[in-house]
Amino acid sequence: MTWLRRGSSEPLWKEEFPVRTADERYVTRRQLTKFLVLTSLGMFVGNIWILIRSIFYKAPIYGHQPVAQLGEIPVGGVKLFSYPSKDDHCILIRTAEDEYVGYSQKCTHLSCAVYYSQAENRLECPCHKGFFSIKDGAVLQGPPSRPLPRIVLEARGEQLVAIEVKG
Numbered sequence: 001m002t003w004l005r006r007g008s009s010e011p012l013w014k015e016e017f018p019v020r021t022a023d024e025r026y027v028t029r030r031q032l033t034k035f036l037v038l039t040s041l042g043m044f045v046g047n048i049w050i051l052i053r054s055i056f057y058k059a060p061i062y063g064h065q066p067v068a069q070l071g072e073i074p075v076g077g078v079k080l081f082s083y084p085s086k087d088d089h090c091i092l093i094r095t096a097e098d099e100y101v102g103y104s105q106k107c108t109h110l111s112c113a114v115y116y117s118q119a120e121n122r123l124e125c126p127c128h129k130g131f132f133s134i135k136d137g138a139v140l141q142g143p144p145s146r147p148l149p150r151i152v153l154e155a156r157g158e159q160l161v162a163i164e165v166k167g
């Protein structure tokens with residue numbers, strides 16, 4: 001049953017709440033202020049969280065790990081190893097008689113394993129044809145936006161030791 005005022009075709013409730021349907025999509029000043037205050041509060045709390053994390057952030061401490069014997073692989077040869085944990089797969093390449101480079105094998109685009117192309121002298125990702133420089137791991141081509149993390153190597157006696165991950 002709808003209550004109508006005498007002589008009116010409009011229901012009584014419409015007279016008491018005179019907001020038209022077309023006007024309902026407009027945001028009131030109070031709603032906008034509430035939205036802005038809550039959004040600002042959320043951003044403030046987020047920034048405080050980032051600040052606290054950066055204050056208490058500790059750079060990872062890498063262990064020293066032998067990865068190969070000097071001369072173990074031929075010039076242009078490759079050896080796979082894991083560093084710093086057994087789940088972090090890396091690739092060691094002997095680029096010259098006494099020159100070795102090591103990189104994370106995980107492509108910086110979508111984590112496919114990169115491999116060394118001796119013919120092109122670069123690291124290649126087969127998934128989306130991302131190519132990386134053998135000199136510094138920089139992106140040469142393809143969708144990756146960041147260079148490959150480099151494994152810092154040190155010769156100790158007859159051993160090649162991984163000491164740090166850069167990038």
Ligand code: FES
Pocket residue numbers: 107108109110111112125126127128129130142143144
């Ligand atoms: S995962 Fe390597 S290029 Fe996409």
